[in-house]
Amino acid sequence: MSPQTAFKVLVVDDDKSMRLSLVDLLEASGWHVQALPRAALVAETLGHFHADVILSDVRMPGMSGLELLASLDTSQAPPVVLISAHGDIPMAVQAIQDGAYSFIEKPYEPRRLLTVLTHAAQQSRMRVSNVRLRQRLYQLSGLDRVLLGQTDIVADLRRDILDLAETGVPVLISGETGTGKELVARALHDLGSDPDAPFLALNCAVLSPDTFEAEMFGVSGQTQGRLVAASGGTLFLDEICSCPLPVQAKLLRVLEDKTVLPVGATQPVPVTLRVVSATNEEVALAVSDGRLRQDLLFRINTIVLTLPPLRQRRDDLTLLSTHFLAEYARIYEIAMPELSQDDLAALLAHDWPGNVRELRNVCERRILAARRGGGSMVQALQNDSLFDDVPDTLREAVASFERELIAKAIRAHQGRMDAAAEALGIGRRTLNEKIVKLGLDKDALM
Missing domain, CATH: 3.40.50.2300 (Response regulator)
Structure with a gap:
């Protein structure tokens, strides 16, 4: 033994x-x-x-x-x-x-x-x-919600996740905002050989080159460092294309040497980490623009999983909508409203820029309206001035959309952050990081 x-x-x-x-x-x-x-x-x-x-x-x-x-x-x-x-x-x-x-x-x-x-x-x-x-x-219920569906593309993706979970190879998850990248990363970890090992999720867009080494590598004789504490587990690098270039260089050194050198130390500390990364951008474009190091990309993209946008799996809309409506009807303790032909037509006609996360919020709005004795999916799909002032760039548009969705989730759950994160289909840490990045004031929202 x-x-x-x-x-x-x-x-x-x-x-x-x-x-x-x-x-x-x-x-x-x-x-x-x-x-x-x-x-x-x-x-x-x-x-x-x-x-x-x-x-x-x-x-x-x-x-x-x-x-x-x-x-x-x-x-x-x-x-x-x-x-x-x-x-x-x-x-x-x-x-x-x-x-x-x-x-x-x-x-x-x-x-x-x-x-x-x-x-x-x-x-x-x-x-x-x-x-x-x-x-x-039970924990995989999050994956089920994101990857619930009968289309071939979703069934293939579920099989890929199950096949890759035990291998430990680096995986890059590509997909639009709201497709469930962090939940897939957690599923790869949970279904792996050691689900009890640490899962360290880092939002690369908010990492600071100035404090990275002290926070991640630790300080000799003072703090252990988050990478050392997560050794033996999974390192999830979210928004990898938005990672500052100096931080990319330090991450690459860790992945190549499998060691970290705490600040003030003379001897490196070995670390073993499975790396799962995620991005909603074209990595080739990020490399050509000089925002993503090509040598780092080669370290993290042994396998690429592409999560399909909701508009490419419209056959799943009825199943997903019914699932989310039933879930929120149970939470808010009301009878689930039936989907009418007008509701289905509206769902199929919508382009779903926020993907499954947007659909979850639409279904919650429908249930909240049903509690007041009215509402329809058509009304729930109305974006409440979300695009009244359309930003000039895609990055600004995505940020504006995320800001609106997060604000609505926080208000809908009366400031309960765990519930808001669950409704958005993201982890609590990711929600906190996005609130900081997007400049949201939680107190002002209530």
């Missing part, structure tokens, strides 16, 4: 010689061991030592092994194997009835002890794995 997969056991025994004997046996058998002299220390220790199984003496001063067993939440805590030189049949039966995995008498037979502990640890790992799987499937 490798060090990364070795089982972890928490040994609790007030007898020092017995405690050390158990530690020697278990460590010689490849286990990670943490030993404690008192059961009262278990709860605190489990906060940082994620044991697969607890091996505890029964008779101890203060809290006994049976009292320790009774104090643990059996749905969350690792299984408990009790060991005692004073055990008898009634005590063993009572311990099993109270939730102990097994009961072993001293003097113990080492092979049997190791067998019992191994089976308990395997069962614990399987239980944790099942819980994580359920959590991963």
Whole structure:
């Protein structure tokens, strides 16, 4: 068993010689061991030592092994194997009835002890794995909302994400605003080999060359640095084409050397990161304009995933609209309004510049109107002066559109930022960064 997969056991025994004997046996058998002299220390220790199984003496001063067993939440805590030189049949039966995995008498037979502990640890790992799987499937609901659809282009994209998740290769996600790039990046991470590893999302457009090294690399003897803290996980570089060129050079060095040098340090620190990037621009144009380093592009675009705009998957509009209407009807506790022929015609006629994110907001506006006893999808599609003053450039137009959508989401959710981020289909960190970048005043919106 490798060090990364070795089982972890928490040994609790007030007898020092017995405690050390158990530690020697278990460590010689490849286990990670943490030993404690008192059961009262278990709860605190489990906060940082994620044991697969607890091996505890029964008779101890203060809290006994049976009292320790009774104090643990059996749905969350690792299984408990009790060991005692004073055990008898009634005590063993009572311990099993109270939730102990097994009961072993001293003097113990080492092979049997190791067998019992191994089976308990395997069962614990399987239980944790099942819980994580359920959590991963629940977390993927965001991906389902963005990639819900029956068109071939969406089905192919879902298959690509599942195929790429385990590979660890760099992926560049290309797509217009509102197509769900960050949620796809998170799906690649969540479906990968280590979904519990860190996921570090960076909005490259707001990175400062002056503070980048201190924030990302850390300061020797003071701060660890976000890249070091995220080592072993996924680095998500959003809006990569908007990254300042000096920052691009520093990122490239990290990706090439797989190390960072904290400010003031003399020795580099190794980091291992899977890189997923995203952009709503043409990367070739960004390279030719000198805004994106070509050598950095070559490091991040091993695989390119292109998210389709909503106008290219109009066959999914009815399915998506029904899904979002049902979701918001449940949230606002009203009956879902039916889609009329006029509603469907309006949906199909609209060009959807904000893509799935815009459709979500349109459906929410429809439900909010239904709460007041009226409304239609035609009315919900009205842009409320969004394009009264059309900006001169595409970048300004996108910023104006994002500013309006974010402002509406914040108002609709009474300033609850988690709910606003969920409605927009983006992460809370991304929402905060966009609020700063777009110069929005949250207090003034309420």
